[in-house]
Amino acid sequence: xxxxxxxxxxxxxxxxxxxxxxxxxxxxxxxxxxxxxxxxxxxxxxxxxxxxxxxxxxxxxxxxxxxxxxxxxxxxxxxxxxxxxxxxxxxxxxxxxxxxxxxxxxxxxxxxxxxxxxxxxxxxxxxxxxxxxxxxxxxxxxxxxxxxxxxxxxxxxxxxxxxxxxxxxxxxxxxxxxxxxxxxxxxxxxxxxxxxxxxxxxxxxxxxxxxxxxxxxxxxxxxxxxxxxxxxxxxxxxxxxxxxxxxxxxxxxxxxxxxxxxxxxxxxxxxxxxxxxxxxxxxxxxxxxxxxxxxxxxxxxxxxxxxxxxxxxxxxxxxxxxxxxxxxxxxxxxxxxxxxxxxxxxxxxxxxxxxxxxxxxxxxxxxxxxxxxxxxxxxxxxxxxxxxxxxxxxxxxxxxxxxxxxxxxxxxxxxxxxx
RNA sequence: GGGGGAGUGUCCCGAGCGGCAAAGGGGGCGGACUGUAAAUCCGCUGGCUAUGCCUUCGUAGGUUCGAGUCCUACCUCCCCCA
Numbered sequence: 001x002x003x004x005x006x007x008x009x010x011x012x013x014x015x016x017x018x019x020x021x022x023x024x025x026x027x028x029x030x031x032x033x034x035x036x037x038x039x040x041x042x043x044x045x046x047x048x049x050x051x052x053x054x055x056x057x058x059x060x061x062x063x064x065x066x067x068x069x070x071x072x073x074x075x076x077x078x079x080x081x082x083x084x085x086x087x088x089x090x091x092x093x094x095x096x097x098x099x100x101x102x103x104x105x106x107x108x109x110x111x112x113x114x115x116x117x118x119x120x121x122x123x124x125x126x127x128x129x130x131x132x133x134x135x136x137x138x139x140x141x142x143x144x145x146x147x148x149x150x151x152x153x154x155x156x157x158x159x160x161x162x163x164x165x166x167x168x169x170x171x172x173x174x175x176x177x178x179x180x181x182x183x184x185x186x187x188x189x190x191x192x193x194x195x196x197x198x199x200x201x202x203x204x205x206x207x208x209x210x211x212x213x214x215x216x217x218x219x220x221x222x223x224x225x226x227x228x229x230x231x232x233x234x235x236x237x238x239x240x241x242x243x244x245x246x247x248x249x250x251x252x253x254x255x256x257x258x259x260x261x262x263x264x265x266x267x268x269x270x271x272x273x274x275x276x277x278x279x280x281x282x283x284x285x286x287x288x289x290x291x292x293x294x295x296x297x298x299x300x301x302x303x304x305x306x307x308x309x310x311x312x313x314x315x316x317x318x319x320x321x322x323x324x325x326x327x328x329x330x331x332x333x334x335x336x337x338x339x340x341x342x343x344x345x346x347x348x349x350x351x352x353x354x355x356x357x358x359x360x361x362x363x364x365x366x367x368x369x370x371x372x373x374x375x376x377x378x379x380x381x382x383x384x385x386x387x388x389x390x391x392x393x394x395x396x397x398x399x400x401x402x403x404x405x406x407x408x409x410x411x412x413x414x415x416x417x418x419x
Numbered sequence: 420g421g422g423g424g425a426g427u428g429u430c431c432c433g434a435g436c437g438g439c440a441a442a443g444g445g446g447g448c449g450g451a452c453u454g455u456a457a458a459u460c461c462g463c464u465g466g467c468u469a470u471g472c473c474u475u476c477g478u479a480g481g482u483u484c485g486a487g488u489c490c491u492a493c494c495u496c497c498c499c500c501a
Binding site: 326 | 449450453454456463465467469
């Protein structure tokens with residue numbers, strides 16, 4: 001887009017320099033607001049799971065930079081919209097979450113934001129409203145009269161998200177058609193309540209955000225703005241944050257810190273520079289130096305990426321510990337006590353556990369059948385010795401320093417600890 | 420309302436004469452090669468108390484020694500006509 005635009009504000013300068021900017025409704029308008037120091041911006045987050053995952057990291061980082069450059073970040077919890085259920089996944093028979101589940105998820109998600117943003121009562125302190133506050137009390141008739149009349153169905157039909165569905169003859173439910181109305185209304189409500197003038201989000205949110213701006217104009221808010229970030233994929237085209245083992249969760253109780261560190265450590269060469277810019281606070285000059293490293297030296301950059309990104313979510317100490325565990329495990333071949341640990345009953349171990357079962361217990365494989373196949377392929381190791389006999393049993397004799405080290409492939413290790 | 424078509428291995432796409440744990444991809448996982456990368460090559464990709472047993476092809480019945488495959492009803496989606 002406007003590559004020739006020269007931002008005057010630190011906020012936009014940072015976003016552009018680090019690769020966060022995909023589209024903006026009015027660069028100069030946002031720039032002026034940011035420069036003046038009264039930019040209040042929000043991003044909405046779903047409460048469908050009890051943790052956010054790596055996919056949400058990019059928007060969170062945008063809020064972080066906003067705060068660092070003098071703006072006020074507003075992460076909005078979708079407590080209300082989640083009750084309706086985002087219908088975008090096509091024939092995903094979406095199970096409606098109970099209100100209790102949503103509230104529990106919300107509480108769990110909140111913790112993560114504390115790592116990235118400073119909350120409080122001051123001007124640039126973050127606040128975290130929940131759209132349930134205003135959505136759940138809406139009256140249908142009133143909503144139609146006050147808000148619904150401002151929506152032009154003609155215009156909504158012309159929007160990409162809708163048009164593509166219609167052109168492909170795919171089902172578009174009424175509720176989904178309404179989703180953008182609710183989101184647009186959020187924007188207006190946040191403006192009235194908190195003076196929020198900018199909504200950010202992924203590039204897929206563009207249409208919804210612009211609809212909010214439009215609604216705002218009709219309902220008499222000041223000029224509102226939209227800003228989106230690019231859709232993130234790895235250099236090989238895979239979606240960020242999903243692996244076969246599951247999503248890369250941000251909460252430590254859903255994914256061990258060590259595994260989180262490993263996720264970043266295994267970044268593809270071609271992504272290192274981009275990810276350093278997006279997911280760490282390192283100065284851009286430093287990143288330029290790191291991404292220029294060639295051959296095996298790029299691994300140093302990956303370790304820095306992993307540690308910095310992990311420190312952001314889990315704290316510096318935990319990140320250093322993960323880095324240290326990795327160094328011992330991979331570079332020195334030593335069993336580090338801080339590898340992810342799974343407890344087993346001591347009595348069970350003394351009686352002997354089948355190797356296959358042990359690997360299932362450790363969570364390294366999903367079933368004994370899979371374990372069996374991995375044995376055939378030479379993928380399982382106990383205390384760094386390949387498993388060849390699937391009928392073998394683990395006993396107390398296999399304990400080394402009080403634990404049994406189980407490995408799947410070269411990278412995944414779990415310690416089995418009797419208790 | 421009438422006519423036509425479709426729903427397959429719980430990641431996705433997709434073949435499937437009445438003998439089917441079900442072709443082929445993609446994705447994923449393991450192995451080799453490397454640098455814990457990419458690319459490439461090879462293997463695996465329903466479950467279990469495992470030379471056998473159990474569960475899978477929209478749902479429920481039926482025909483048959485035997486049904487993903489044939490019949491009936493129902494559900495959902497798509498197309499054409501009204």
